[in-house]
Amino acid sequence: KSGYTFAGWYKDQALSNKWSFTTDTVPAADITLYAKWDINPYKVNYDSNGGSAVVSETVEYGKKVVEPAAPTKSGYTFAGW
Structure with a gap:
C-alpha cells in the first residue's frame, strides 16, 4: 500500500488486539484477521x-x-x- 507501512495483523477491526503467530491458535471456526497500516x-x-x-x-x-x-x-x- 503506497505511502503506508504494514504494522501487523489484528484480531479486531479496532486494531487493538494483535495476532501472535507464535502463540495464538485458530479457534474451531472461521476467523478474520485485519491488516494495520501506519501512514509514512x-x-x-x-x-x-x-x-x-x-x-x-x-x-x-x-x-x-x-x-x-x-x-x-x-x-x-x-x-x-
Whole structure:
C-alpha cells in the first residue's frame, strides 16, 4: 500500500488486539484477521540556495506541506519555492 507501512495483523477491526503467530491458535471456526497500516512520515528539507536557513518539517503521506516563511539573502528578493 503506497505511502503506508504494514504494522501487523489484528484480531479486531479496532486494531487493538494483535495476532501472535507464535502463540495464538485458530479457534474451531472461521476467523478474520485485519491488516494495520501506519501512514509514512516524510521529511521535507528546504535549500534556500545561500539564503537564511529554513527549518525542515515532517509531513505524513498524502498531507499538504505548510509553506515556510521566506528565507532572506542580502541583495536578493525571494521569488518562491
